[in-house]
Amino acid sequence: xxxxxxxxxxxxxxxxxxxxxxxxxxxxxxxxxxxxxxxxxxxxxxxxxxxxxxxxxxxxxxxxxxxxxxxxxxxxxxxxxxxxxxxxxxxxxxxxxxxxxxxxxxxxxxxxxxxxxxxxxxxxxxxxxxxxxxxxxxxxxxxxxxxxxxxxxxxxxxxxxxxxxxxxxxxxxxxxxxxxxxxxxxxxxxxxxxxxxxxxxxxxxxxxxxxxxxxxxxxxxxxxxxxxxxxxxxxxxxxxxxxxxxxxxxxxxxxxx
Numbered sequence: 296x297x298x299x300x301x302x303x304x305x306x307x308x309x310x311x312x313x314x315x316x317x318x319x320x321x322x323x324x325x326x327x328x329x330x331x332x333x334x335x336x337x338x339x340x341x342x343x344x345x346x347x348x349x350x351x352x353x354x355x356x357x358x359x360x361x362x363x364x365x366x367x368x369x370x371x372x373x374x375x376x377x378x379x380x381x382x383x384x385x386x387x388x389x390x391x392x393x394x395x396x397x398x399x400x401x402x403x404x405x406x407x408x409x410x411x412x413x414x415x416x417x418x419x420x421x422x423x424x425x426x427x428x429x430x431x432x433x434x435x436x437x438x439x440x441x442x443x444x445x446x447x448x449x450x451x452x453x454x455x456x457x458x459x460x461x462x463x464x465x466x467x468x469x470x471x472x473x474x475x476x477x478x479x480x481x482x483x484x485x486x487x488x489x490x491x492x493x494x495x496x497x498x499x500x501x502x503x504x505x506x507x508x509x510x511x512x513x514x515x516x517x518x519x520x521x522x523x524x525x526x527x528x529x530x531x532x533x534x535x536x537x538x539x540x541x542x543x544x545x546x547x548x549x550x551x552x
Contacts, residue, residue, distance in 0.1 A: 331347075
């Protein structure tokens, strides 16, 4: 198995930056092919994803929208390798991730993908700087490099003056910005965001979406899941989910807001 054309799955632990950020704009980066995902609920099986196929190009900002229970978060989890499909294939930057074992999957995820969650998931006893540094420490980056890159990431999200604050000393919007900076820690090609505005007021939520759009404009491939279609106005494309299926895709020119 090869990764991004030149790296083997066995070497995933040392390829952050060298293998995942060389894609040309409009080149396919993500391919989901005929994916099904089933869950057992009591005595019955529920199909969270039903024959979903999707292709996303490098540098796209794709928003996945749909009501609660439509399968949008499951789709994101399958892309992140958090859930494994019962059928179908998920190819992320040349890697068929559902073919990786758990160790390979963890190494791949740490190098290739940054994940932003609705509830921030910051460690409460660490400062903003330390929270963002943590993924780099887990990958064994040099301390000087960690601090330099962390300060650059926090500056990029507008928190240069808040690096020494604990999460409890930050607003919800600031905490989510720290979470985005942390997702960028290992310079991934792909950023996956699951309802990142769900705990924020409307204005702050729009600011977070605008930040994700700017990341896409700088070359990151961003996939955002939300139930709020009004947040999708900055997207390259909207994917509409219903009952576990992708039912429509619309461009910004055809979206109603």
